[in-house]
Amino acid sequence: MQKSLHIDPGKCTGCLQCEMACSYEHTGAFNPSRSLIKVFDFHHEGRKVPYTCTQCAEAWCLNACPVEAIKIDAATGAKVVLDAVCVGCKVCTIACPFGTVNYSHETGKVQKCDLCGGDPACAEACPTDAITYIDSDWTGLERMRKWAQKTDSAARV
Amino acid sequence: MAWTRKILRINLTQGSCSSEALNMEWAAQYLGQRGLASKYLVSEIDPKVDPLSPENKIIYATGPLTGTMASTGGRYSVVTKGPLTGVIACSNSGGFFGAELKFAGWDMIIVEGRSPTPVYLHIENDLAELLPADDLWGSTVWSTEATLKKRHQDPLLRVSSIGRAGENQVLFAAIVNDLHRAAGRSGVGAVMGSKNLKAIAVRGTRGVGNIADAKAFMAAATAGKKVLAENAVTGQGLPTYGTQVLMNVINEMGALPTRNHRDVEFEGARKISAEAMHEKRATDGRAHLVANQACFGCTIACGRISRIDETHFSVETKPEYWGASGGLEYEAAWALGSANGVDDLEALQFANLLCNEDGMDPISFGATVGAVMELYDLGILSKEEIGLEVPFGSAEALCKLAEMTARGEGFGKILGQGSKRLCAKYGKPELSMTVKGQEFPAYDGRALQGMGLAYATSNRGACHLRGYMVSSEVFGIPVKTDPRETTGKPEMLKAFQDATAVVDSSGLCVFTTFAWTMNDIQPQIQAACEGDWSQDALLQMGERIWNLERDFNLAAGITGKDDTLPPRLLNEPCKTGGSKGMVAEIGKMLPEYYSLRGWTPEGVPTAATRSRLGL
Numbered sequence: 095m096q097k098s099l100h101i102d103p104g105k106c107t108g109c110l111q112c113e114m115a116c117s118y119e120h121t122g123a124f125n126p127s128r129s130l131i132k133v134f135d136f137h138h139e140g141r142k143v144p145y146t147c148t149q150c151a152e153a154w155c156l157n158a159c160p161v162e163a164i165k166i167d168a169a170t171g172a173k174v175v176l177d178a179v180c181v182g183c184k185v186c187t188i189a190c191p192f193g194t195v196n197y198s199h200e201t202g203k204v205q206k207c208d209l210c211g212g213d214p215a216c217a218e219a220c221p222t223d224a225i226t227y228i229d230s231d232w233t234g235l236e237r238m239r240k241w242a243q244k245t246d247s248a249a250r251v
Numbered sequence: 252m253a254w255t256r257k258i259l260r261i262n263l264t265q266g267s268c269s270s271e272a273l274n275m276e277w278a279a280q281y282l283g284q285r286g287l288a289s290k291y292l293v294s295e296i297d298p299k300v301d302p303l304s305p306e307n308k309i310i311y312a313t314g315p316l317t318g319t320m321a322s323t324g325g326r327y328s329v330v331t332k333g334p335l336t337g338v339i340a341c342s343n344s345g346g347f348f349g350a351e352l353k354f355a356g357w358d359m360i361i362v363e364g365r366s367p368t369p370v371y372l373h374i375e376n377d378l379a380e381l382l383p384a385d386d387l388w389g390s391t392v393w394s395t396e397a398t399l400k401k402r403h404q405d406p407l408l409r410v411s412s413i414g415r416a417g418e419n420q421v422l423f424a425a426i427v428n429d430l431h432r433a434a435g436r437s438g439v440g441a442v443m444g445s446k447n448l449k450a451i452a453v454r455g456t457r458g459v460g461n462i463a464d465a466k467a468f469m470a471a472a473t474a475g476k477k478v479l480a481e482n483a484v485t486g487q488g489l490p491t492y493g494t495q496v497l498m499n500v501i502n503e504m505g506a507l508p509t510r511n512h513r514d515v516e517f518e519g520a521r522k523i524s525a526e527a528m529h530e531k532r533a534t535d536g537r538a539h540l541v542a543n544q545a546c547f548g549c550t551i552a553c554g555r556i557s558r559i560d561e562t563h564f565s566v567e568t569k570p571e572y573w574g575a576s577g578g579l580e581y582e583a584a585w586a587l588g589s590a591n592g593v594d595d596l597e598a599l600q601f602a603n604l605l606c607n608e609d610g611m612d613p614i615s616f617g618a619t620v621g622a623v624m625e626l627y628d629l630g631i632l633s634k635e636e637i638g639l640e641v642p643f644g645s646a647e648a649l650c651k652l653a654e655m656t657a658r659g660e661g662f663g664k665i666l667g668q669g670s671k672r673l674c675a676k677y678g679k680p681e682l683s684m685t686v687k688g689q690e691f692p693a694y695d696g697r698a699l700q701g702m703g704l705a706y707a708t709s710n711r712g713a714c715h716l717r718g719y720m721v722s723s724e725v726f727g728i729p730v731k732t733d734p735r736e737t738t739g740k741p742e743m744l745k746a747f748q749d750a751t752a753v754v755d756s757s758g759l760c761v762f763t764t765f766a767w768t769m770n771d772i773q774p775q776i777q778a779a780c781e782g783d784w785s786q787d788a789l790l791q792m793g794e795r796i797w798n799l800e801r802d803f804n805l806a807a808g809i810t811g812k813d814d815t816l817p818p819r820l821l822n823e824p825c826k827t828g829g830s831k832g833m834v835a836e837i838g839k840m841l842p843e844y845y846s847l848r849g850w851t852p853e854g855v856p857t858a859a860t861r862s863r864l865g866l
Contacts, residue, residue, distance in 0.1 A: 107490075107542075107544050107545040107549075108544050108545055109545035109546075109549050109550060110347075110545075110547055110548060111320065111322075111550065114320045115320065117458060118469075121458065121460075122460055122465075123457075123458035123459060124458055124459045124460070125456070125457065125458020125459070125460070126350075126458075127354065127407070127455070127456040127458070128456070128458065137430065137574070137575065138574030138575055138576075139541075139574070139575055140542045140556040140557075140558065140575030140576075141542065142544060219320070221322075221476060221480065221550035221552075222552075
């Protein structure tokens with residue numbers, strides 16, 4: 095089964111466990127500034143929203159790369175940056191409509207979510223299930239179930 | 252290791268910033284945060300120093316677990332000599348600032364001297380610089396944070412600052428980070444103000460990577476998170492209701508101090524409770540509560556984010572307060588509400604927003620308003636003196652007094668000195684509900700005997716966070732004890748105080764201890780830090796910290812005579828409810844407490860005790 099990261103911002107408390115888990119997985123340090131998933135704070139609305147690469151099927155970052163440094167991981171479907179190939183030209187960061195590919199001045203390469211090879215650390219660390227890793231063909235299943243439940247109770251009334 | 256092993260020392264008089272190595276011998280004895288910063292403070296200042304003079308120092312300290320994946324590992328403490336109390340002050344805050352300081356590569360910041368003009372400290376990893384803050388002086392915490400993020404073109408900057416209350420040296424001024432997280436108590440914000448230090452803005456990209464045994468640490472941290480998730484208090488009660496879960500519980504026990512401790516039950520408690528925050532308002536059909544949010548790394552997420560009623564008199568012409576923001580937590584709801592007999596939830600939130608916006612401790616502010624209202628009720632304070640009518644229960648008076656105090660206007664200047672000085676000024680010192688100059692928090696020391704002793708003996712004046720006996724006397728954690736009973740309380744309190752000093756020195760939040768015991772905490776510290784951090788070593792360290800603080804306080808001029816409660820709690824029995832007829836019987840407990848601590852009957856640590864603890 096192909097899986098996707100699924101984000102439900104309504105469950106996010108903004109604890110940043112995901113950012114720490116991501117940075118620890120990729121750099122060996124707890125360092126939110128190196129996290130590939132970011133939690134945004136919409137203070138006046140009282141909302142926290144985690145955001146990361148959605149792994150587009152037709153990936154503009156991949157198509158834009160002049161040196162073919164972004165490859166598809168066949169097992170997970172993740173678009174993965176090959177550090178050995180990336181020249182840090184940043185064209186992919188311009189191509190990505192969502193801003194989820196970013197350049198790191200420390201490494202001289204771009205970085206983006208690689209789904210941790212199929213076991214995303216962010217989803218594992220999230221204490222509220224705001225971030226889950228689920229069947230990519232059925233990311234709407236839980237929302238469907240909630241609406242289905244409402245339909246049912248309405249019918250009884 | 253987990254420490255960055257680096258201290259940033261700021262001399263405001265000279266305008267200098269320098270880096271020095273962390274004293275690792277002290278770190279082995281005091282761990283970090285509260286313990287280690289206290290060790291530095293007592294080693295560097297004269298205990299007799301005027302807290303608001305350049306000779307006082309102020310330390311911002313993280314713990315070894317700050318900035319790690321340990322749940323709640325985002326705390327920092329501000330340690331200084333407190334202007335409200337004249338004893339050691341140690342105020343703990345969450346939010347995101349502490350972790351960011353660690354990510355920048357610093358265990359702590361020691362600030363000394365006084366700047367001739369207003370400045371702020373900007374830190375970007377190794378770079379630390381003092382920059383002019385003349386344009387920021389006179390602005391609130393909220394606008395300071397917004398201005399600095401814009402000025403440095405960095406939305407990820409974390410800011411800890413004072414508002415106008417700290418600038419005006421309100422004696423219960425707080426230091427506020429991340430808009431509504433505060434090192435709230437004992438007037439640490441006034442110390443910052445006295446030094447002309449407006450803010451500390453920090454950005455760290457180094458991360459925390461030097462964990463002693465990373466694999467063991469991740470296992471221990473993950474196990475700890477599971478315990479928090481499965482516990483009824485930390486897994487359900489706190490995320491759903493926040494600390495406000497306590498309002499109805501404490502009220503029903505007859506332990507909710509009301510109208511300056513005249514009463515112990517508040518008829519309006521239901522209207523200012525967690526349950527009320529969840530209910531839809533009649534005016535706009537929306538609930539007061541918007542969401543629960545977490546501090547850095549916290550998997551409990553007790554924080555309340557609320558939206559005030561736009562039609563409420565306090566804000567109807569002030570749209571700047573209409574957005575979601577922090578509050579109400581239990582202590583603020585109690586101090587602004589029950590302590591004054593005010594049952595208007597929206598008014599409490601407005602006063603709470605002002606406390607966050609201009610950096611005031613809502614506990615001491617609210618409790619001082621309670622004293623003002625009692626003096627007014629007795630005819631000692633007049634409408635002319637105050638500038639308005641302030642009967643118990645007046646939401647209008649509460650809101651107006653909050654504005655006046657935060658801005659240093661009129662009677663607000665007197666109120667800003669706290670209830671001890673205010674009641675003394677008007678010839679009624681016995682009406683000040685304080686210990687060592689600090690106002691009580693939200694539990695009546697008569698109804699909960701153990702809390703009475705905790706207040707009397709707390710090293711920072713009246714405080715619930717130095718030995719939270721409520722845990723046992725109300726919740727039965729770790730064991731249920733009868734709140735009416737004094738037997739066994741000294742021993743339990745000592746254990747609570749020592750264990751709390753450990754938690755406060757680690758970078759973790761004390762709220763974890765609703766679920767965690769040392770069996771959960773110790774493995775996380777041991778895995779993160781090199782050295783012997785066995786439970787015995789940790790608990791002895793907690794005792795060492797307690798005695799270190801005590802020694803400082805004794806040298807500062809307090810004596811065992813100050814380990815007492817106001818006459819009202821000792822002599823006026825609770826009038827109603829489950830606690831009817833009770834007074835605080837600390838006289839029955841104090842001698843045993845001193846003895847268990849290895850102190851003389853006068854409350855002074857003996858030479859043998861000091862030697863045993865390596866002091």
